[in-house]
Amino acid sequence: MPLNRDFVGRTYESSAPYEVSRVKISEFATAIGDSNPIYHDRQAAVAAGHPDVVAPPTFPIVFSLLGTGDALGDPDLGLNFAMVVHGEQRFEYERPIHAGDELVCTSTIAEIRSVGRNEFLTLRSDVSTTSGELVCRTYNVIVERGGAA
């Protein structure tokens, strides 16, 4: 079933700030097999010029879509999760995320389009600190296989 185009332009806020911790950064870095001390050791990160341990480039995936779950699960959108695969992902960084950041996300359904038999939905998330500093933007394209058929 085609996705409901009325959802294009809708915006969703994360319900509470995401607190970035040293433990979580280290856990995530370990899970991707990366032993770079800048992810695990505060002193190494400070020596490299960072305020605290920094997050690997793909870390925002942990929290950037937390506010969109209800939207993507809305029956009016018509998304069949069993057929969803990840199509594209992009991050634009204003600065590295580091432990101690408290981040909020504003996510927008930027585009819905059909490509062949598939439906493509683009989510853009602006990640900012609670004091309003933009930290990064993420673009996430999910593909519903067969959705446009």
Place this chain on the structure above:
Amino acid sequence: MAATVKYDEVEAGQEIPAVEYQVRRVDLVRYAGASGDFNPIHWNERYAKAVGLPDVIAHGMYTMAQGGRFVTDWAGDPGAVVEYGVRFSSMVVVPDDDNGATIRISGVVEEKREDKRVVVALTAKSGDSRVLSKARAVVQLA
């Protein structure tokens, strides 16, 4: 927060040697826990086959993370990456054995930009399949 690679010492067309990353089932379980993505296609063979997949497949974001690791290891500092994007073009199928699958990543400096920035194009393969396409990182060099 500075890259260790110097802009002036890098040429467009310069190749970054390939690195191989092993991915086994346990790595996917660990990544599921750390990322919060518990889609069963990444750890449950029965479910994966029921929805038409050949076997358990790696999270696309796991493969993207290996590409990120490749770039940050080359640049010398994770903070040097100012932009990173990929398209997931094929699956990384991870069999239930001790070796799992191999993701082989190589890179080339595609373009030198203003402000000491370069564009690194990545090639990621598992077996004969290109598992990422349009994989590009913009890196701030020293």
